[in-house]
Amino acid sequence: MEWFANLPAWMEQGAYFLIFFALFLSGIGLPVPEEISFLLGGYLAEETNGSLGLMIVAAVAGVLLGDVLLFVLARRHGEKLLAVWPFRLLFTPARLVRGRRFFANHGSKTIFLAGFFAGIRATVFFMSSTMGVRFSHFLFWDSVRTLLTCPISIWVGYRFGTCAKDIIEPYKELISLLLALVIAVLVLRELIRRRRLKARGMIANGRNAGTRNAV
Numbered sequence: 001m002e003w004f005a006n007l008p009a010w011m012e013q014g015a016y017f018l019i020f021f022a023l024f025l026s027g028i029g030l031p032v033p034e035e036i037s038f039l040l041g042g043y044l045a046e047e048t049n050g051s052l053g054l055m056i057v058a059a060v061a062g063v064l065l066g067d068v069l070l071f072v073l074a075r076r077h078g079e080k081l082l083a084v085w086p087f088r089l090l091f092t093p094a095r096l097v098r099g100r101r102f103f104a105n106h107g108s109k110t111i112f113l114a115g116f117f118a119g120i121r122a123t124v125f126f127m128s129s130t131m132g133v134r135f136s137h138f139l140f141w142d143s144v145r146t147l148l149t150c151p152i153s154i155w156v157g158y159r160f161g162t163c164a165k166d167i168i169e170p171y172k173e174l175i176s177l178l179l180a181l182v183i184a185v186l187v188l189r190e191l192i193r194r195r196r197l198k199a200r201g202m203i204a205n206g207r208n209a210g211t212r213n214a215v
Helices: 011-027 034-047 052-082 093-114 118-130 135-214
Strands: none
Touching (some): 011 052, 011 118, 034 052, 034 135, 052 118, 052 135, 093 118, 093 135, 118 135
16 A cells, blocks of 8 residues: 555645545435545544544534535425426325425434435435425434544544555555546436436427417
8 A cells, every 4th residue: 555655745634635525425425435434534644644633523524514515405406306207206295295204203313324324325314304304403413423433433444544455455446446437427427417407498498489489
């Protein structure tokens, strides 16, 4: 792992930003487990002679900022999204009523536990906001979970991360390739989404023009 051991001094600040940004992306939907970023953050803090406390602060800020942004976006646009096909086929009025009832009764447990699973975390947080969970309630339970897991996991990476050098070294090219593929897929998906939205807008404008001409 000489590529980490030989990091220049300025990479200490870069390490804080890297972990903050990675956890922020996880908060808004990137399916990467937080534990990986926590452990990596602790390891980078140790390798760059950085501050363990500052790394924990950067990680907590990244997690909470990403989660809060997703919650706020869902509160503003969630119901509109659920009214669009194909979501409206899944979220019928009866199911939405049951969903609101579920989050009213089990919102605390659901928000707390969902944060541990990258595959469902963003979806559950999005739905909790759309189903009317109070922001203060969401922030409290998300903060409790984050403050329980983040400092411990980062400390483990800081204290024992060097033991993983020999394990990670043979796979560093594969890890880099996977990261590149993830970024490429996200960019491609965004481009496709924008193209579809543009096509729908052109179709809608054409229909409106046809209606005006018919009148």
